[in-house]
Amino acid sequence: MNILYFLVGCSVVMALIFLGAFIWSLKSGQHDDVVTPAMRMLFDEEEVES
Amino acid sequence: MEQQKIWSANLCYHCGEGISGIDLVIADKHFCCAGCKGVYQILSANNMCAYYAYNEAPGKRNETNTHFEYLEEPNIVKQLVSYQDKNNCIITFYIPAIHCSSCIWLLEHLYKINAAIYSSRIDFLKREVTISFKHQEISLKQVVEILTQIGYEPAINLQDVVKENSNTIHKSLILKIGVAGFCMGNVMLFSFPEYFGLSNLEPQFKALFGWLNLTFSIPVVLYCGKDYFLSAFASLKHKHINLDTPLALIIAVLFLRTAFAVVFNSGVGFADTLTGLVFLLLMGKWVQQRTYHHISFDRDYRSYFPIAITTLQNRQEKQKAINELAIGDRLWIRNGELVPADSILMRGDAWLDMSFVTGETEPQQKVLGEIIYAGGKQMGEGIEIEVVKNASQSYLTGLWNKENYTSNFKQNFNDSVAKYFSIAVFVIAFGALAYWFFNNDSTKAWAAFTAVIIVACPCVLALSTPFTLSAILSVFDKKGFYVKNTDAVEELAHCNSIVFDKTGTLTTTENARISFTGTLTDEEKKLLVSLLNHSSHPLSRQILNNLSYGKFYPISNYKEIPGKGIRGLINNQMVYAGNQSVLPFEIKPDQVSGVHIVINSTYKGTFMVSQQWRSNLPWLIAALGKQFSLKVLSGDTNKDEKALQSLFPTLTTLKFEQSPQQKLAAILQQQQNGEKVMMLGDGLNDAGALKQSDFGIAITDNINNFTPGCDAILKGTSMGLLPNFHQLSKDGLKIIKISFAIAIAYNCVGLYYAVQGTLYPLVAAVLMPLSTITIISFTTIATRFFARKNNLR
Known part of the structure; x- marks a missing residue:
């Protein structure tokens, strides 16, 4: 059962990574505007000007 | 295809308005005016006709001739930009015209018009565009002129200079919720073995999980729960108990008991209850703080005033920021411009639309040497005036500067209950403590004492109010009634008298x-x-x-x-x-x-x-007259007195030619008589009264128009629903009281175990989420029920 120590450690480290990712996404402003990106992605690709 | 043709033949290709008069045609496309045609020409010249592909007639007709010379003044530019270095400059504009996906496309492709604008991003809900440009190649004035040419004139006003940072507060709350949720999830995971009784097989894991749980509780208490402790200390300092006081106590007790249990290996503690509690409390706070980012409720005169004005110095026009204006400055006011400070007319023919200040609809003529109050709008040729008072001290702005607002301290239901609640909890807790000491069982005494405090958690109280009121907010929101925050809904429920403005409120x-x-x-x-x-x-x-x-x-x-x-x-x-x-x-x-x-x-x-x-006004007045005492305060002349008398119940006070100060004083008078006043107004002349009233509603026909500072914004078309809105807010308070009764019932069950000192962590961990779920589902269902009953769904 000692393997549990390792597994618990792994799970905590992974959870911390996810928390870090969340904090990063929040700080970098990814949640500031959740409406415009949804509309922006519907625009067509730019036509290549000849 | 046939339909398309009919469309383009009768309606303007750019703005979609009917073409009456001269039909301007370019390349099979019809335009209603030179402005619309001009925008199309700019866009087609820059190969940007995709603008018209995403929506039919996405443009808006604009007829402005605003002058932007002031954007050449470095002092003013410095106040506006959010970032500037040697080459780059970043600025955020509020553009009221943003309304569809075509707008996003166009404004994010500004680089096609001028390559020096290398990035532009839109925030659609806030109607803001953040533009980055190389200021060596293009000046700020040119950027604004490009925006104006394509029909997106930014609204630059004095309030822009004062940047608000409410967003950062909101962000830190989300961060706290994130951390609390993370800790709660992990603590739950490590508590499962305890729930299932596995730790008896592997005692060394019990200690490990205990220590892990304690570690995860530390950030929850010290970081996420910090605000509760600060608020509790602050309120104790003022010798008054708010809802945060018992909450802070519970968080502290839970944490200390968990720490003792883990350190002395005497149990598992309450880490799961603690983290879950803080997480839920923060969620409730978040629901409560959810506001409309795209609507501003805190506007004052500065939103109406331009940021700069033309001054005349030795017959030379020079742009000057409004807040730098000094007494004796000569100003040049063009047609349609606002007088920014109290001044004396020196030259020209002044016809001033004073509707901002007095609510009067007819323009007034002023003679040379007469004083012109700030807020008047010149309707005619340019005039020259001399400033006699600073902008911040004029007659109109004095409404805001004067500290004549009695701080109507708003105590909500929660805080008034919290006091009695806390006292009851202490009595029971100390009673249990005394009883067990009497029976010489000191361990049980402390266990019972702490358990009572844990169980009697006012968490439900802290959650039911925000959940109920925010559910009501979203019902209002769908019907065109935008209330500032949840506290304001409680104020609405308590109102018993209504004051109306006439122009723009009763009339459309x-x-x-x-x-x-x-x-x-x-x-x-x-x-x-x-x-x-x-x-x-x-x-x-x-x-x-x-x-x-x-x-x-x-x-x-x-x-x-x-x-x-x-x-x-x-x-x-x-x-x-x-x-x-x-x-x-x-x-x-x-x-x-x-x-x-x-x-x-x-x-x-x-x-x-x-x-x-407004339509169905007689019906509305009749409905409101039954519940409220009504009053009309109009800034206009008494030309409509007869019509109003027939509309309103007899003996209703109708006052005319009221100045903004008189309106404010009238509200104050009513409040001193113990009335809770709801004020309905629309213009800057009502601003003081709106602010002073217990619940100020700004009526508007277009939600994007500027409205004065208020507690709620009501669409003109939804005005007929006002009695229903008021009834729903009252029902909301009823829901909160019922959920409080439910919470008490749960607490009694918990207390039964707690006073005996036999509250197992598992019971606490089940009881708390169970009561929370009951309350949240009850408030949601009850709000839907009452909304349907009041015809608001």
Whole structure:
């Protein structure tokens, strides 16, 4: 059962990574505007000007 | 395809308005005016016609001639930009015209028009665009001019200079929720073995999980729960107990008990309850703080004022920021510009629209040397004025500076209950403590003491209010009633008297009724529409729509005299339309206001534009009259007194020619008589009264228009629902009280175990989420029920 120590450690480290990712996404402003990106992605690709 | 053709034939390709008058055609596309055509030409020249592909007629007609010279002043630019270095400059504009996906496309492709604008990002809900440009290659003024040319004029006003940072507060709350949720999830995971009794097999894991749980609790208490401790200390300092006081105590007790249990290996502690509690509390806070980012409730006079004004220095025009204006400065006010500070008229013909200040609809003429109050809008040629008071000390802005607002301390239901709640909890907790000490069982005494405090958690109380009130907010929101925050809903429920403003509140600015004194032959109609068609003045457009005559003559010698009227030579006949001063001769003195028509030196009649009462107003007044005492405070003259008397119940106070200060004083008077006053107003002249009232509602026909600071914004079309809104807010308070009773019932079950000292962590961990779920589902269902009952769904 000692393997549990390792597994618990792994799970905590992974959870911390996810928390870090969340904090990063929040700080970098990814949640500031959740409406415009949804509309922006519907625009067509730019036509290549000849 | 057929439909498409009909569309393009009758409606403007750019703005979608009906084409009345000259039809401008380029490349099979029809335009209603030179402005719309101009925008199309710019876009097609820059290969940006995709703008028209995403939505039909996405443009908005704009007829502005704002001057942007002030954007060349480094001092003003410095206040506006959010970032600037040697090459780059970043600025955020509020653009009211943003309304569809085409707008996003166009404004994010500004680099096609000018490559120096290398990035532009839109925030659609806030109607903001953040533009980054190389200021060596293009000046800020040019950027704004490009925006204006394509129909997206940014609204730059004095309040922009003061940047608000409410967003950062919101962000830190989300961060706290994230951390609390993370800790709660992990603690739950490590508590499972305990729930299932596995730790008896592996005692060394029990200690490990205990220590892990304790570690995860530390950030929850010290970081996420910090605000509760700060708030509790602050309220104790003021010798008064708010809801955060018992909450802080519970968090502290839970943490200390967990720490003791883990350190002395005497159990598992309450880490799961603790983290879950903090997480839920923060969620409740978040629901409560959820506001409308795209609507501003805190506007004051600064939003109405421009950021800079033209001053005259030695006959040279110079742009100066409003807050740098000094007494003695000479200002040059053009047609349509606002007087920013109390001044004396020095030169020119001043016709001032004082509706911002007094609510009066007719423009006033001022003579040389007369004082002009800030907030007046010049309707006519440019005038020269001399400042006699600083902008921040003028008559109008004094409404905000004066500390004449009695701070109506708003104590909500929660805080008033919290005191009794805390006392009851302490009595029971100390009772249990004393009882077990009496029985010489000190361990049980402490266990019972702490357990009572844990179980009697007012968490439900802290959650039911935000959940109920925010559910009500979203019901209101769908019906066009935007309330500032959840506390304001409680204020609404308590109101017992209503004060109305007249212009713009009881009357509507749209759908003005146009009546004509006199008669026009078909030929004269044709002459008149040919003249009016050239003017972009709102009155001309309204009369043009009213006449609905589709044939036109060519026109020559057209002249528009701003603020006065228009004239032109049509079919060799001189046609005049406007007020007295544009006409070639004096007409009957009884016809003062309105648009007078003179064709070939004969007076033909006058178009009277009268404001119309809002629809179903009699019904609304009757419904409100049953529950509230009503009152009308109007800044306008008493010309509508008769009509109002028939609308309102007899003995209703109707006051006219009220200054903003008098309105404010009247509200204050009512409040001193113990009334809870709801104020309905629309303009800056009501701003003081709106702020002072217990619940100020700003009525608007267009939600994107500027509204004065208030507690709620109501769409004019939803005004008929006001009694229903009020009833729902009252029902909301009822829901909160019922959920409080439910919470008490749960607490009694918990207390039964707690006083005996046999509250197992598992019971606490189940009881708390169970009661929370009950309350949240109860409030949601009950709110839906009451919303349906009040016809708001």
